[in-house]
Amino acid sequence: MITIAVDCMGGDHGPRVTLPACMHFLNLHPDVQLILVGLPESMAGFAHVRAKVVLASEVVTMDDPLEVALRRKKDSSMRVAITQVKDGAAQAVVSAGNTGALMAISRYLLKTLDGIDRPAIAGQIPNAKGAATTVLDMGANVDCSAAHLLQFAVMGSALVSVLSGEENPSVGLLNIGEEAIKGNEVIKKAGELLRSAAKSGDLNFYGNVEGNDIFKGTADIVVCDGFVGNVALKASEGLAKMIVDFLKKEFSHNIFTKFAAITAYPVISALKKRMDHRRYNGGALLGLRGLVFKSHGSADEVAFGFALGRAYDAARNNLLDQVRVRIAHAAPLLSDSAVSPQAELVVTG
Template identity: 65%
Template sequence: MNSSALPASASPVAGRHPLPDLQGPVRIAVDCMGGDNGPSITLPACKAFLEHHPDAELVLVGLADAIAPAKGWSRVTLVEATEVVSMDDPVEVALRRKKDSSMRVAISQVKLGEDGASKAHACVSAGNTGALMAVARYLLKTVQGIDRPAIASVMPNQHDGYTTVLDLGANVDCSAEHLLQFAVMGSALVAAVDGKENPTVGLLNIGEEMIKGNDVIKQAGELLRQADARGAINFHGNVEGNDIFKGTTDLVVCDGFVGNVALKTAEGLATLFASVIKQEFTRNIFTKLVAIVALPVLSHFKKRMDHRRYNGAALLGLRGLVFKSHGSADAFSFEQALNRAYHAARHRLLDRVHDRIAATVGSLPAEGAQPSVDNPQGDGVTSTPHTPVGRVA
């Protein structure tokens, strides 16, 4: 860590970044069978993604027949699997019975081998969330310093950008330490994928004042302030539900129960809005004529609010990059999830998580090994004693 020369007020994390990007092609493993529509969606998305990213390679995983259409594509490796995890398979089935599922084989591509190398830099699946998290956690294990993986995604905000929110449902009961870990991992995600090197962090609460909220939230606020003082994160303070859409902070941290309710509530209201707008513009012949005139404006509105643009949730805290697409994603939307995985790998999300954990607990080695073609995630993280973030300091 070369932060000692920085003025005391500067964040050492912010000061050290940007890390040099990953060199060479980024290789992404794709579970082609996941989601409501499987290969009919994922293969066209992969094709479009390859066209837009000449420096990317894909490992396409699926049933032999399903992935056969991709035979002969350049920059593609086909890997056969014999089973498929369905959207309503219980976690146990995905974990214990379907050991040759496309989901599992795809995730295993990002697992580090004994030589410290993995076959792909990141993995993307539209399969069911519970199964994906369980299998990924089982195969990859968690990063040193992180107790529990979390799910992070983005929601649109008034700055014409988006706000990253986590956890969105992986953890229903969280301690203050977990919330701190989410803040650390989420900051690394925003830095890697959105290019904001020192993103602001908000703690979701029911009022801005420090005395608001339950005991866990108050303790978390204290831990986040300490982490801010160490330069590990850029803590703004408490935020409320509406701040997600105001874009008050780049990142909003909450437990998985609250985050899931907020996400589903927003989805429900968006659906209601869309349905009422449609009803109003199709009410009678006059309103239908108005709709034709207003079409360019309505289309532009729809495009700005299009949730498909925001697809691609990150499973954070694992020793490997895994991204989850909406099960109902179309090809455009699935491609956005591939894009997010690509940026995470190119801008070395795992190393960024490691750096921020080190800055928080002040005890990990300063840098993990630089990722290479044979060792894309670096291995410094795995060689240190287990020190959960927030337990120290």
């Protein structure tokens, strides 16, 4: 039996989306138990033989400063849900709440794994191969050292090998040119570390990749600092939205284009499906002593279900052990490359 804790209050829609998604997920997976955490009034109507409701008295909002989320709201649904993992009651936790707060509270309660300075957020971006490229960090760390990027590469390799079954997934280093000479000092140094890691059999280093390679699917995993990863993700979301909005407007222009919209429906609908970010919902917070998954705040029932699915797959395939094994194997390299911590987005408790 796999047990997942769910922060039912997180996200733009809260229990209105999370509870139906949880009910559906329970009915799909007979080997799943859920621990549902939320305010008493929100949880009142929910009942399922494999669901346990745990009440919380507070909710972390999207605007809460980390300080408030971490130190004041000690009985928030987010914190109570993460505590289930800390206490061993659940193998993973899913929340659609405030990303910074989720990272900070997870880090405070669960602590980081040995050999990892900073947890990272690994997200999936659909690529031209019909698969998804795993990108990390997506925004937890705004300044990264070369050693951090190496840690991300090792953790990302564990994630992808566990979730996709690809034994030895390839890792690309995001840069502004394919030549090893390009990029800033951190990137150059990271390239050296990744080449060493490839030599010692710790990972499968493809080499430098550029922004377009994320969508080409050149490498299974792309590592970058959280600032760059976040900008690339949001820029792409912005472009995708622009294209979809443009097609909608143009197809509803007049009677001819409306007819065209009908005949082109299968194509446009296939495009929509391919671009549907809901299928790739569920970012993994890697590097913690526990499995934490972040759903997009705007997730609907379908999207939240995918985030639950990622947590479920990670838990039943022992992602945490796999990350530990890979980090242990890379330990000599990771300790050689260790540096003093730099400024970061996430405060620790």
